[in-house]
Amino acid sequence: MQRTFTDQLGNEITFNYPPKRIVSIVPSQTELLFDLGLDEEVIGITKFCIHPIEKFASKTKIGGTKKLLLEKIRDLKPDLIIGNKEENTQSEIETLMQEFPVWMSDIHNLEEALKTITEIGELVNRQPEAAYLNHLIHTGFTDLQTLAVSKNIHQSVAYLIWKDPYMFAGRNTFIDDILRKIGLNNVIEQSRYPEFSLTELQATNCKLIFLSSEPYPFKEQHIKEIEVALPNAKVKLVDGEMFSWYGSRLIKAVNYLFHLQDELVQS
CATH class of the missing domain: 3.40.50.1980 (Nitrogenase molybdenum iron protein domain)
Structure with a gap:
């Protein structure tokens, strides 16, 4: 057929x-x-x-x-x-x-990711399975948003995806939407993935800097050089898959982001 x-x-x-x-x-x-x-x-x-x-x-x-x-x-x-x-x-x-x-x-946000899971489920004749995955993701992220409010999480953050030059996740990206879903405010106001120097980033007064594991594989040694340039910001390695993979990995992302929220509250 x-x-x-x-x-x-x-x-x-x-x-x-x-x-x-x-x-x-x-x-x-x-x-x-x-x-x-x-x-x-x-x-x-x-x-x-x-x-x-x-x-x-x-x-x-x-x-x-x-x-x-x-x-x-x-x-x-x-x-x-x-x-x-x-x-x-x-x-x-x-x-x-x-x-x-x-x-x-x-796909630019969580809602479009859920829509995509539904549509791919229809494409491959797996509608019930897609509906179940979406239920788990929607429930988990609803809880994350509720916790962000109840725990008063509202830190400003910059999310680094590349080095030489430094590139950041800006507005109109899936990463930006996930940051907002867990209560964080992205200091990068430009759209997509703009380049910024660390000197320019200082002017944003961000309190958190996330170094993603992909597409550039940031490691521990990169934390030090950024801390030198921005001594007032907390620099942290994060799992890029949990912020940018918009399929069924979002189920695993919920648990990861719960723990991240707890870290932010304790710090």
């Missing part, structure tokens, strides 16, 4: 339903597909689709999110490709769209 769907960029795609040969080119959405109960249907993933690790080891790798191996994808003959506007390269997606059904997400 063929069915037609509209993706989050407004593109209509038609494919044999349910899909039996899926290529997923976004790590968080790959993990979601596995958590929805798919296995054999997912035939190709990127080298960054590392969760769960046992699935990663057994699947064909088709390059990175922004540098896909198009010939490898062609060899797999997928009946559906699932990608994301921000994480994938437009020119590569446009090439694939000429040959295969490609469904694209476009």
Whole structure:
């Protein structure tokens, strides 16, 4: 049976339903597909689709999110490709769209992530499983928001994603929305991922600086150099997956963010 769907960029795609040969080119959405109960249907993933690790080891790798191996994808003959506007390269997606059904997400906040989980569940015929995951995520984040108010969490924060140059998560990003959901105020007012020097960051008077584990792998040694430049701010390493993966990892993120809130209150 063929069915037609509209993706989050407004593109209509038609494919044999349910899909039996899926290529997923976004790590968080790959993990979601596995958590929805798919296995054999997912035939190709990127080298960054590392969760769960046992699935990663057994699947064909088709390059990175922004540098896909198009010939490898062609060899797999997928009946559906699932990608994301921000994480994938437009020119590569446009090439694939000429040959295969490609469904694209476009996610900037938690609410859009929940909508995406619902829509991907429909795409792959796993609606009950998607509804259950969304229930867990929605309940958890509702509790996080309630706790942020009751514990009076309202610190100002800057969230670093890259070094040389320093780049930050700004407004209109998923990371920014998650920070707000747990009670934090992002001092970066520019949209997307602007560059800032540490001298410029001093002027924001932020009290917290989060160093993300991805895409740049910040380590302990980076804390020291930032503390020297901003001695009045608390600098902390954080798990980037918990702030930026917008699939089923959000369930694990709830527990992580609960503990983070407790740390912020105690400090």
